[in-house]
Amino acid sequence: QVQLVESGGGSVQPGGSLRLSCAASVRDLDIYAMGWHRQAPGKQRELVAEITRGLRTNYAHFVKGRFTIDRDNALATVYLQMNSLKPEDTAVYYCNLRHIWTDKYFWGQGTQVSVSS
Numbered sequence: 001q002v003q004l005v006e007s008g009g010g011s012v013q014p015g016g017s018l019r020l021s022c023a024a025s026v027r028d029l030d031i032y033a034m035g036w037h038r039q040a041p042g043k044q045r046e047l048v049a050e051i052t053r054g055l056r057t058n059y060a061h062f063v064k065g066r067f068t069i070d071r072d073n074a075l076a077t078v079y080l081q082m083n084s085l086k087p088e089d090t091a092v093y094y095c096n097l098r099h100i101w102t103d104k105y106f107w108g109q110g111t112q113v114s115v116s117s
Contacts, residue, residue: 002026002106004095009111012085016115020080022095022108029053033098034071034078038091038113045094049080052100062088085115 003025012018026032035050035058049069050058057069068081078095095108 002097004097004106004108006093006095006108006111009093009113011114011116013117014086014115016085017081017083018085018113019082020093020095020111020113022078024076024078024095024097026076026097026106029073029076029097031100033100035096035098036069036078036080036093037096038089038093039110040088040091043091048093050098051078082113085113087115087117089113090115 004022006020006022008018008020010018030053033050033052036048037045038048039045048060048063049067051069051071053073066084070079091113092110093113094110097106
């Protein structure tokens with residue numbers, strides 16, 4: 001059974017920062033990449049960033065240089081540091097695990113991030 005618990009969303013002004021956290025409860029975390037997707041109203045869910053157990057990272061082009069993903073394997077927690085936030089970053093952010101062999105995804109409940117002046 002997989003459980004993902006997110007925290008850290010909220011409202012911020014443009015240019016501000018937020019840090020999201022997601023604690024995973026899963027057997028054998030080693031076989032999962034951890035990551036974040038987001039979904040804005042009326043849009044499809046899209047990848048934001050992903051990190052493997054070996055700490056290899058993959059970022060969407062629209063967050064490169066602004067967001068940083070990190071992972072603490074001992075705590076089974078993934079973080080997303082979001083800097084220089086823009087109004088277009090407003091979305092529900094979902095933590096995910098991706099099985100590295102099957103590409104099966106598990107999702108958290110989502111946390112709202114709102115960027116406006």
